[in-house]
Amino acid sequence: MSQQSAQRKGRPPRISRAEIIETAGRIVDAEGVDRLTMRRLAKEIGSTPMALYHHVRDKEQLLVLLLDDYAARNLHRPDLPDDPRERVVVVAAAIRRTLAACPWIVEVLTADDLMSEAALWFVEQIMDGLVACGLTADEAVHAYRAIWYYTAGEMIVRAAGERRRADGDRPTYRERVFADADAAELPRVAGVASRWAELTAEDTYLDGLRALVDGLLAAPASPTARAASRRSRS
Amino acid sequence: MSQQSAQRKGRPPRISRAEIIETAGRIVDAEGVDRLTMRRLAKEIGSTPMALYHHVRDKEQLLVLLLDDYAARNLHRPDLPDDPRERVVVVAAAIRRTLAACPWIVEVLTADDLMSEAALWFVEQIMDGLVACGLTADEAVHAYRAIWYYTAGEMIVRAAGERRRADGDRPTYRERVFADADAAELPRVAGVASRWAELTAEDTYLDGLRALVDGLLAAPASPTARAASRRSRS
DNA sequence: ACCTGAACACCGTTCAAGT
DNA sequence: ACCTGAACACCGTTCAAGT
Numbered sequence: 001m002s003q004q005s006a007q008r009k010g011r012p013p014r015i016s017r018a019e020i021i022e023t024a025g026r027i028v029d030a031e032g033v034d035r036l037t038m039r040r041l042a043k044e045i046g047s048t049p050m051a052l053y054h055h056v057r058d059k060e061q062l063l064v065l066l067l068d069d070y071a072a073r074n075l076h077r078p079d080l081p082d083d084p085r086e087r088v089v090v091v092a093a094a095i096r097r098t099l100a101a102c103p104w105i106v107e108v109l110t111a112d113d114l115m116s117e118a119a120l121w122f123v124e125q126i127m128d129g130l131v132a133c134g135l136t137a138d139e140a141v142h143a144y145r146a147i148w149y150y151t152a153g154e155m156i157v158r159a160a161g162e163r164r165r166a167d168g169d170r171p172t173y174r175e176r177v178f179a180d181a182d183a184a185e186l187p188r189v190a191g192v193a194s195r196w197a198e199l200t201a202e203d204t205y206l207d208g209l210r211a212l213v214d215g216l217l218a219a220p221a222s223p224t225a226r227a228a229s230r231r232s233r234s
Numbered sequence: 235m236s237q238q239s240a241q242r243k244g245r246p247p248r249i250s251r252a253e254i255i256e257t258a259g260r261i262v263d264a265e266g267v268d269r270l271t272m273r274r275l276a277k278e279i280g281s282t283p284m285a286l287y288h289h290v291r292d293k294e295q296l297l298v299l300l301l302d303d304y305a306a307r308n309l310h311r312p313d314l315p316d317d318p319r320e321r322v323v324v325v326a327a328a329i330r331r332t333l334a335a336c337p338w339i340v341e342v343l344t345a346d347d348l349m350s351e352a353a354l355w356f357v358e359q360i361m362d363g364l365v366a367c368g369l370t371a372d373e374a375v376h377a378y379r380a381i382w383y384y385t386a387g388e389m390i391v392r393a394a395g396e397r398r399r400a401d402g403d404r405p406t407y408r409e410r411v412f413a414d415a416d417a418a419e420l421p422r423v424a425g426v427a428s429r430w431a432e433l434t435a436e437d438t439y440l441d442g443l444r445a446l447v448d449g450l451l452a453a454p455a456s457p458t459a460r461a462a463s464r465r466s467r468s
Numbered sequence: 469a470c471c472t473g474a475a476c477a478c479c480g481t482t483c484a485a486g487t
Numbered sequence: 488a489c490c491t492g493a494a495c496a497c498c499g500t501t502c503a504a505g506t
Contacts, residue, residue, distance in 0.1 A: 010469025010470060010506095011469055011470050011471075011506065012469085012470080013469080013470065013471095014470075014471070015470095015471090037497085037498065037499080038498085038499060038500085039497085039498075039499085047471075047472090048471070048472055048473075049499080049500080050471075050472070050473085050500080050501085050502095051470075051471050051472075053499095053500075053501095054469085054470060054471075058499080058500080059499070059500095061407075064407060106344050109390065109391075109394070110340050110344060110390055110393070110394055111394060111397075112394055112398060112407070112408075113391065113394060113395065113408055115407070115408040115411055115412075116411065117411050117414065120411065120412075120415055120420055120423055121419075121420065123420075123422075123423055124419075124420040124421075124422050124423045127422035127423065127426075128422050131422060137422070137425055137426055138426075138433060140422070140426075141426055141430070141433045141434065142433065142436070142438045142441065142442070143442075143445075145391075145434055145438065145442070146384070146438070146441075146442030146445065146446070148387070148391065149384050149387035149388040149391055149442065150380070150383050150384045150387055150446070151387065152387040152390060152391055153382070153383035153384055153385070153386040153387025153388070153390065154383040154387070156343065156344055156386060156387065156390060157343075157347065157379075157382065157383055157386055159344070160343070160344055160345060160346055160347060161347065163345075164346060173295075173298060173346070173349070174346075174347055174349040177349055177350065177351050177354065178349075178354075180351070181354055185355075185358075186354055186355065186357075186358040187358075187362075188357075188358050188361040188362050188365060188371070188374070189354055189357055189358045189361065191371055192361075192371055192372075192374075192375055196375070199372060199375045199376065200375065200379055202376070204376045204379065204380070207376065207380075208376070208377075208379070208380030208383065208446075208450070210449070211377075211380065211446060211449030211450040211452070212380070212384070212442075212445060212446045212449055213449070214448075214449040214452055215444070215445030215446050215447070215448040215449030215450075215452070216442070216445040216449075218445070218448060218449070218452070244488025244489060245487065245488055245489050245490075246488085246489080247488080247489065247490095248489075248490070249489095249490090271478085271479065271480080272479085272480060272481085273478085273479075273480085281490080281491090282490070282491055282492075283480080283481080284481080284482085284483095284490075284491070284492085285489075285490055285491075287480095287481075287482095288488085288489060288490075292480080292481080293480070293481095
């Protein structure tokens with residue numbers, strides 16, 4: 001535990017995990033996440049690729065560490081409204097606003113859950129709001145997860161859409177599929193086909209979030225019905 | 235070979251897109267998506283990497299094509315209940331059941347929307363159910379998107395969790411973070427910390443889906459309020 | 469304990485040429 | 488039109504050795 005006095009063993013470190021994360025963050029901010037490679041990072045830091053492996057397990061862990069660092073510095077706690085339901089919405093929206101500003105989260109999201117220390121306060125507020133609205137602790141966990149699924153999905157799908165729009169105006173595959181939609185067989189789809197891109201470009205995260213939270217908090221099925229549905233799942 | 239018969243233009247193709255997709259599907263099924271490389275695929279097919287680029291634009295498109303093919307063959311249309319709200323739930327659950335069975339969708343989901351021809355019928359049914367419950371066409375598109383965000387997010391987060399569980403029982407980062415949760419500051423989180431893994435391993439997709447659909451169809455804000463919220467977004 | 473060099477076993481894609 | 492060979496510009500990670 002007392003490492004400043006006892007430098008007796010081995011050679012002193014030249015690079016630190018903090019330095020690795022900081023440099024990695026700079027590369028990612030400046031050039032995007034797929035320009036971050038262990039070799040490139042080592043060069044930037046003035047070391048060799050293998051030196052990095054003494055401080056992080058592998059590239060995947062580095063990415064998770066990077067997002068934790070980002071969350072710790074950018075996840076600002078919002079003012080909490082009194083109404084517990086509104087608290088849930090406001091806190092979820094705060095998570096999403098911060099993470100959506102960081103276009104490479106998708107890479108990490110698909111590698112691991114975001115569950116940094118900095119995020120725990122947000123989870124706490126969401127769960128507390130849900131419990132204050134009448135959910136049990138277990139129900140609150142499941143409801144929180146549903147909110148997280150919706151939030152993560154929105155960010156990922158939106159990021160994919162933006163990437164698609166970014167690299168070239170080549171007529172997207174989806175547009176061709178829609179154009180082929182038969183109005184007789186698929187009237188609803190055909191009816192909005194021409195406006196699909198425009199409609200799905202709108203940011204409706206908040207509307208959907210409110211609907212989800214309302215639904216999660218609406219008078220649920222009776223306890224017996226819930227128990228039955230739980231049984232049928234296992 | 236004998237090319238003197240039908241030499242209208244150029245040389246006859248040795249390989250086809252269909253053959254590429256079929257072989258790629260075999261590799262992915264047998265060994266997982268990250269064993270699918272253009273070089274490996276070419277070898278398997280008895281050709282060279284560059285021959286593939288005459289039939290698909292790049293690896294990303296190949297993956298999208300592969301998922302479309304999977305969807306076309308596995309997305310079976312469910313019986314439609316009479317109740318339009320239940321129709322929405324049943325159809326969304328059918329999409330999710332099929333896609334969740336295919337662990338590599340995440341790679342495609344983050345590259346592009348799934349929007350194959352085979353999926354259009356499902357989109358149609360969901361939109362039709364939503365409209366039958368009173369939504370306008372535009373609202374139905376947004377509601378469909380919310381359902382898709384939730385569904386995609388659930389599949390991606392679940393897949394990440396399974397991958398994490400699969401490769402080694404190393405104590406996940408998340409578990410350590412939870413163990414450190416201060417019961418005084420974060421009572422709700424600390425209260426379920428020990429059961430978090432167990433609770434989040436439960437499949438609650440359907441419960442969350444029902445909550446979301448209920449919320450989306452519940453008496454929405456008045457038309458004027460909706461118009462105001464639309465204005466404030468743009 | 470920490471770092472290095474060399475090597476392993478690969479990638480996706482471009483280019484110019486052949487048939 | 489379709490395919491090939493060679494090359495470009497890389498990867499993440501392991502291993503054995505050095506300090």
